[in-house]
Amino acid sequence: MKKATIKDVAKEAGVSISTVSNALNNSPLVNEDTKNRIIQVAEAIKYVPNMNGKMLKARKSMTVGFFSSSVSGHYFYILVDSMFKELRRRGFGLNVVISRDKRVLLSNILSKNFDGIIIFDNERVGEHEVELILQNQIKTVFLDRDMHETDISSVLFDSFKSGYDLTKYLIHLGHKRIYFIEGDEYTYDNLERKRGYVAALKEIGAEVKEEYFFKGMFEESYAYNDVISRFRLGNFPIPDAIVAANDYSTIGCIKAFSRLGYRVPEDISVVGFDDIEVARYFTPALTTVRNPIARQGIRAVELLMDMINEDAKGSxxxxAGEIIYRDSAKAKIV
Known part of the structure; x- marks a missing residue:
């Protein structure tokens, strides 16, 4: 069966080809009655617009690329969903590229198959890759790097303040020996949360020793294993409280201390970040920082669209995050 063309639609509707084109692109130049009639004709003869030709003519793919080495977990579920919905509302699609191979990410970023890109990857997209992005004038939003140029924006959580505020809360509860379970060392959030933790302790003159830092890698099992290995021999000082870089590490830490015979929060207070769905149902319910993840995704799209449409330069x-006070932290009994 012969594929219907725009000429066929124009002939059946009794209008010009340009009128059909304007109608199918929702142009205000065509009145609603004519527009509806043309759409009905197009549907009746099963006309499918040639999007490749349209994109080449407009020099737009109507697609945004999202680049990351992972999209697993609570954060990425909300982030990707919020970006997808905001882009769909604007008539754009979202193409997710997941790879730990720097060459794969770079070739896709520089392919110019996208009108703009959003990146969550500090490790594989380094200074050299950023320079290439700038040279090629690719409209870009970073989610894990604080920077802005003419064609580059970033949307980040204020992780320093959240780390500082959460640690100050534990200090207010009377805790002095406070440890920190780190996430992935390359990520902005981990570094800033750690920096806020250190700043809060130094502000009161508290000692911050190297042995106060544990490895959690943002994973429950990793945090669990590191806590068990440190404390099972009984020759390492038990903390008053622990700040974990995310809720998965918090849960792993609590499970480890439970196995070692310690109770949270009666013996040790443990707090985290992200307010994942299970945080309120876990026992004890987690005191944690809730970040506006959906808002981050929406703002990333908004800033990218502003640059694509040349309404604004990068910014x-x-x-700001919000501490959610629950049961995993309590005042120290002296």
Whole structure:
């Protein structure tokens, strides 16, 4: 069966080809009655617009690329969903590229198959890759790097303040020996949460020793194993409290101390970040920082669209978190 063309639609509707084109692109130049009639004709003869030709003519793919080495977990579920919905509302699609291979990421980033890109990867997209992005004038939003240029924006959580505020809360509860379970060492959030933790302790003159830092890698099992290995021999000082870089590490830490015979929060207070769905149902319910993840995704799209449409140059935004007070932290009994 012969494929219907735009000429066929124009002939059946009794209008010009340009009128059909304007109608199918929702142009205000065509009145609603004519527009509806043309759409009905197009559907009746099963006309499918040639999007490749349209994109070449407009020099737009109507697609945004999202690049990351992972999209697993609570954060990425909300982030990707919020970006997808905001882009769909604007008539754009979202193409997710997941790879730990720097060459794969770079070739896709530089392919110019996208009108703009959003990146969550500090390790594989380094200074050299950023320079290539700038040279090629690719409209870009970073989610894990604080920077802005003419064609580059970033949307980040204010992780320093959240780390500082969470640690100050534990200090207010009377805790002095406070440890920190780190996430992935390359990520902005981990570094800033750690920096906030250190700043809060130094502000009161508290000692911050190297042995106060544990490895959690943002994973429950990793945090669990490191806590068990440190404390099972009984020759390592038990902390008053622990700040974990995310809720998965918090849960792993609590499970480890439970196995070692310690109770949270009666013996040790443990707090985290992200307010994942299970945080309120876990026992004890987690005291944690809730970040506006959906807002981050929406703002990333908004800033990218502003650059694509040349309505604004690149900028950097920091979104504030909120401490959610639950049961995993309590005042120290002296």
């Amino acid at each position: 950097s935004e920091h979104l």
